[in-house]
Amino acid sequence: MKQILVIDDDLETCKFLTEIFAEEGWHVESSQSAEAAREAVDRVKFDLIVSDINLGSRTSGVALLKEFKSGLPDSEVILISGFGTLETAVEAVREGAFDYISKPFNVNEVISTARRALKGRDAGAPAAVLLKEYSEASGLVGHSHKMIELYKEIALVAASRSTVLITGESGTGKELVARALHRNSTRASGAFVAVNCGAITETLLESELFGHVKGSFTGATVDKRGLFEEANDGTILLDEIGETSLALQVKLLRVLQEGEIRRVGGSRSVRVDVRVLAATNRDLEREVKEGRFREDLYYRLSVVTLRVPPLRERTEDLPLLAAHALRQARDSGARAATISEEALVFLNSYDWPGNVRELENTIAHAALYARGHVITPEDLPARIRSNTRGLEAAPQTQSLFKDLPSLDELERRYLIHVLQSVGGSRTRAAEVLGIDRRTLYRMAERFGINLKSSAE
Numbered sequence: 001m002k003q004i005l006v007i008d009d010d011l012e013t014c015k016f017l018t019e020i021f022a023e024e025g026w027h028v029e030s031s032q033s034a035e036a037a038r039e040a041v042d043r044v045k046f047d048l049i050v051s052d053i054n055l056g057s058r059t060s061g062v063a064l065l066k067e068f069k070s071g072l073p074d075s076e077v078i079l080i081s082g083f084g085t086l087e088t089a090v091e092a093v094r095e096g097a098f099d100y101i102s103k104p105f106n107v108n109e110v111i112s113t114a115r116r117a118l119k120g121r122d123a124g125a126p127a128a129v130l131l132k133e134y135s136e137a138s139g140l141v142g143h144s145h146k147m148i149e150l151y152k153e154i155a156l157v158a159a160s161r162s163t164v165l166i167t168g169e170s171g172t173g174k175e176l177v178a179r180a181l182h183r184n185s186t187r188a189s190g191a192f193v194a195v196n197c198g199a200i201t202e203t204l205l206e207s208e209l210f211g212h213v214k215g216s217f218t219g220a221t222v223d224k225r226g227l228f229e230e231a232n233d234g235t236i237l238l239d240e241i242g243e244t245s246l247a248l249q250v251k252l253l254r255v256l257q258e259g260e261i262r263r264v265g266g267s268r269s270v271r272v273d274v275r276v277l278a279a280t281n282r283d284l285e286r287e288v289k290e291g292r293f294r295e296d297l298y299y300r301l302s303v304v305t306l307r308v309p310p311l312r313e314r315t316e317d318l319p320l321l322a323a324h325a326l327r328q329a330r331d332s333g334a335r336a337a338t339i340s341e342e343a344l345v346f347l348n349s350y351d352w353p354g355n356v357r358e359l360e361n362t363i364a365h366a367a368l369y370a371r372g373h374v375i376t377p378e379d380l381p382a383r384i385r386s387n388t389r390g391l392e393a394a395p396q397t398q399s400l401f402k403d404l405p406s407l408d409e410l411e412r413r414y415l416i417h418v419l420q421s422v423g424g425s426r427t428r429a430a431e432v433l434g435i436d437r438r439t440l441y442r443m444a445e446r447f448g449i450n451l452k453s454s455a456e
Helices: 011-022 034-043 061-071 086-094 107-122 145-157 174-183 202-210 246-258 284-289 295-301 315-331 341-349 355-369 388-401 407-421 426-433 437-447
Strands: 003-007 027-031 048-052 076-081 099-102 164-167 192-196 235-239 260-262 269-271 275-280 304-307
Touching: 003 011, 003 034, 011 027, 011 048, 011 107, 027 034, 034 048, 034 061, 048 061, 048 107, 061 076, 061 086, 076 086, 076 107, 086 099, 086 145, 099 107, 099 145, 145 174, 145 304, 164 174, 174 192, 174 235, 174 275, 192 202, 202 246, 202 260, 246 260, 246 295, 284 295, 315 341, 315 355, 315 407, 341 355, 407 426, 407 437, 426 437
Parallel strands: 003 027, 003 048, 048 076, 076 099, 164 275, 164 304, 192 235, 235 275
Antiparallel strands: 260 269
């Protein structure tokens, strides 16, 4: 019989997981603290350990994961979090977690993941892909199910050399995903170079990418290195790759196949070692069928494909995204400190065709126009205020928001989460949050958080 250990400081969660695992015919024990969990693993050799990341004590689920994988290398560990981020997903995978699940979780997903973990253990499957320690905050915000899945995909493919095609609508954060892949790769110490292929004419784009030799065209007065050479030993992002011409696609294919470039007007090939990431808001499969994109290049680029979900598919992240955008606006001088429930109703009912970028711009606009410290519907742009769905949905939507924490509370939780994830280091926490230490102290004072002496 399989031996399962459930660790969560919430008694009801322990009971729930114990019940659904017992229905699978497994023997289940539960612990509500790190100390009790350690005592349990001293007594029993568990096949699977399912642990919450935030245990309400000084020992986190990730710290326990390290202990268990060190002392019980054959046991699989699944981590559960109610506040998932890319950084915790990366660290979980790096430390050997089998998987990472966000709360509130789906029962079928939990059972399916547990079955896969046990099956993989029986088959002697290799441990999870090891990743280097993350270095900075990703800039990706959200802990909806779709974002957690994206975080896990980034964590799993970041360390590989494979090309990655990042798809998604405009404004979803495709470049942020590319930067996260680079930061968590073995090339993190190298350059990250991003180029928008749709913003430069074809002639200039070829020169930008591959460089040129003196005299190759009017204005080429000196030899010039291209962006592929600048990105050598690092990563290059070809943003809006679907905008490139068929002629240029041939030359990009050569780089991917041969690992070398030739400057415009030059006769000598130059070797480059670059990981290529590409991003597009187009349907490249359709572009291939209609003859506007080379099929061989498409398959070279899409060894791995990551889809960034549009905001309308993860509206549960909207309050957190709004809080993040408002903090950025305040850093730029806006005085608004929170958003009214009525304004959130309008924000939640809007379709957001421009996605996260449009939301950020909207909050920046409203924070500047707010006449007080609270953003109200009157401070929102006309396109959102004139959305009749907002008025029609108000009674239903207000009920969705009434149990949500305030934006201040979300920010307070995020600060605590960051401090826990960096072991209490004030210097590291400030780096992750993208603020200086003085601002960190002010935030902590505002939220009543005691920054105890810790590693710097």
